[in-house]
Each structure stands twice: as C-alpha cells, then as structure tokens.
Amino acid sequence: xxxxxxxxxxxxxxxxxxxxxxxxxxxxxxxxxxxxxxxxxxxxxxxxxxxxxxxxxxxxxxxxxxxxxxxxxxxxxxxxxxxxxxxxxxxxxxxxxxxxxxxxxxxxxxxxxxxxxxxxxxxxxxxxxxxxxxxxxxxxxxxxxxxxxxxxxxxxxxxxxxxxxxxxxxxxxxxxxxxxxxxxxxxxxxxxxxxxxxxxxxxxxxxxxxxxxxxxxxxxxxxxxxxxxxxxxxxxxxxxxxxxxxxxxxxxxxxxxxxxxxxxxxxxxxxxxxxxxxxxxxxxxxxxxxxxxxxxxxxxxxxxxxxxxxxxxxxxxxxxxxxxxxxxxxxxxxxxx
Numbered sequence: 362x363x364x365x366x367x368x369x370x371x372x373x374x375x376x377x378x379x380x381x382x383x384x385x386x387x388x389x390x391x392x393x394x395x396x397x398x399x400x401x402x403x404x405x406x407x408x409x410x411x412x413x414x415x416x417x418x419x420x421x422x423x424x425x426x427x428x429x430x431x432x433x434x435x436x437x438x439x440x441x442x443x444x445x446x447x448x449x450x451x452x453x454x455x456x457x458x459x460x461x462x463x464x465x466x467x468x469x470x471x472x473x474x475x476x477x478x479x480x481x482x483x484x485x486x487x488x489x490x491x492x493x494x495x496x497x498x499x500x501x502x503x504x505x506x507x508x509x510x511x512x513x514x515x516x517x518x519x520x521x522x523x524x525x526x527x528x529x530x531x532x533x534x535x536x537x538x539x540x541x542x543x544x545x546x547x548x549x550x551x552x553x554x555x556x557x558x559x560x561x562x563x564x565x566x567x568x569x570x571x572x573x574x575x576x577x578x579x580x581x582x583x584x585x586x587x588x589x590x591x592x593x594x595x596x597x598x599x600x601x602x603x604x605x606x607x608x609x610x611x612x613x614x615x616x617x618x619x620x621x622x623x624x625x626x627x628x629x630x631x632x633x634x635x636x637x638x639x640x641x642x643x644x645x646x647x648x649x650x651x652x653x654x655x656x657x658x659x660x661x662x663x664x665x666x667x668x669x670x671x672x673x674x675x676x677x678x679x680x681x682x683x684x685x686x687x688x689x690x691x692x693x694x695x696x697x698x
Contacts, residue, residue: 385469385476388593388655392482394459396652399484399601403492403527404453404644405564407571409613411636412443415505416617426631427506432513436504446500448636452525452564452571454492456647461486464534466655468588470550473542477554477582480534484649489526494566496520498620508628512620520620525566532558532601535577542586550586552597555579560603562643573643574607582651593655601649606642613638 415426419439427441462482468475502514540554558580562573584597613636622628 385467385472385474387465387467387658389658390464390466390593390595390653390655392460392462393652393654394461394486396596397460397462397650398458398487399456399460399530399647399649401456401601401645401647402454403456403490403530403647404451405492405527405571405573406451406642407449407638408640409448409450409634409636409638411446411448411613411634413446413500413618413632413634414443415441415507416631416633417441417507424507426508428503428630428632429505430501430503432502432504432511436506443635444500444503446498446634446636448634449497449499450494450522450571451496452492452494452527452566454490454527456490456645458485458490458530459487460484460649460651462532464653465658466586466593468542468586468593470542470544470588473544475540475542475552475554475586476537477540477556478534478537480532480556480558482532482558482649484530484532485527489528489565490530491524492527492564494522494525496522505622505630508622508630510622510628510630511624512630513623522566525564528563528565528570530560530562532560532578532580535559540582545585548588550588551584552586553581553583555581558601560645571638571641573605573641574609576603576605576607576643578603580649582649584651591657593657595651595653595655597651599649599651601645601647604642604644606640608640609638611638612636 413428415428416422417425417427428444429436429440429442430444460482462480464480465478466475496519498518498520499516500512500514503512504510505512535557538554538556540552543551545551558578560576560578564571578601580599580601582597582599584595587594616634616636618632618634620630620632622630
C-alpha cells in the first residue's frame, strides 16, 4: 500500500522533532533592579609595610615637611629620611543596593529539576556605595621639620579618614548547577539550587584603588518560579556571606597623607607613603534578593525539523542519470520523464 505523500512527510517531521527535542524548556531571565539587590554589610582590610617620608623637595617644594627616624640627634637642614611604617586601612559600611544581571534556567517540570547557567550579577547597579574609612598606623619614633614635631612610635595610631567608596561588586557563575523543582499548583513551583559565584570588587578612596581578587563563593538560591506559557517570573533570595584574604605582594603608588602633629599638637605634617600591599581581606555579610522575568528560548529542534522537512518534501526534477530513481516523498512508482 502506497502512503500519501503529505502523510509520509508528517511522519518524518514528527520523528525529527522527537529525536531533537531538549529535556525541558529553556528560559532566558533578566533581573529587575527594583526587585533585586543586596542588604547587609561589607568591609575591607589591608595590611601594608614600607616607609613614610616628608614631601620636601629641594627644588619643587623647599618648604615641605622633612622626616628623620629617632627622637634625638642632629637633623641637617636638607635631611629628609624615610621612616619604617605599617599602614592598615579599614573600609566598612552597610549595603542596601539594587542589582542587575541575567541567567538561564532549563526547566523540566515532569522530572522536577532545573539547571541554572550563565548567571552574571552587578550588585551595584544603582551606583557606588559609600563606606567609612579609618587607618591604623604603626611606625618607629621620628621627628619632622616644617612643622617641628615629635611622633612617639611603637604603638598603633588610629586615624579617621572620612568616607570612601565601594565602586564595584560583581558575581559570575563558575559553571552550570542543577537544582530541584517542586510543584505548588497553578503553574507555581518552589525551587532550590546551589552554585558557586566568582566575586570581585573595587574600593576607591584616600589610598587609591584596592581590588578584591576573584573569590569563589558558594551560594544557595531558594524561591518561587511561576510559569505562564512562554513567560516566567522568579522571586528568590539567598545569603551571600564570605570572609576571604589574599596575599598580592603588590607595590602601591605613592600615597600622600596629611598627618596631625602630636608633640606639639595643632600642626600638620605632609607625608608620602611608599608601601607594599602584603594582604587584603574582604568580608560580606548580606542577603541577595532576586526578582527576575524570563522568556522561553525557541528550541533548536524547530529549525532542524523545518530543514529536514524541506529536504524530504521538495521533490527535485529527474535528470537523465536518475531515470530509475524514486521521488523523495514516498512515491513507489518509477520516476516520470
């Protein structure tokens, strides 16, 4: 029995669709800044060691401050000698930000699973965060000229340095992560997925820019997923907590600092620090709240099936060499001239 040409083509199309269909629908999500952000606190500490020296220069700044280690002894008219010093800035403040970003979810409703991939988050989408800054300064005893003062060393001196900024805080998923999906009825699902984010950040202020080296941070996201045809929405949250230290061994650019005099008080010694950044630590204690909307991504099978259907069902003209060939769509008679 000869099968009708159209029916034969439909059977082949169905086979292609079934063979190429991915397990679960894929949605591309975009974070809504109004419903996404960090709430908590952040801090950065750095340990440096090097030297401080007055900003005196015989030609460019002859009236500048000069320094010399020790409390007694001679102090030449042009001497300006470096003093060993350790400097430990601390930047800290609250977090209340809005966030932007994107990711994909492959959702398998029948299996109760999902796959999170491509998550990228800018946690400071609404701009830098102001953080307060202080510094712990440890130095050997030294003297200055212009102004004349004594600085008794051997113990930390804490200085408030006003406000600086956390200028960037970014997270990028290190690889796809599988999670669970629980049906709650009427297209609503509960979900949970654990992943790892590579976190980086920048602090800008009095001591220049401190960059937080990439830190892998485990993160668990839990919430609800709503599906309605080709659209989806997510409301979720997850704790973002980490305390990491790195040892970059980095030479910092020269840092100027106006240091209040101690004995006598009331003056200002204008100094320059030349330091090496020995270690840097960051601590984040916060909750990331996520709101996102998604759109279904067309399955690649539809394009492949269309191509296959075209190849099978577009009957070519017979050439002399093909005199005995069959037609492409299931005709069982010899090709007609």
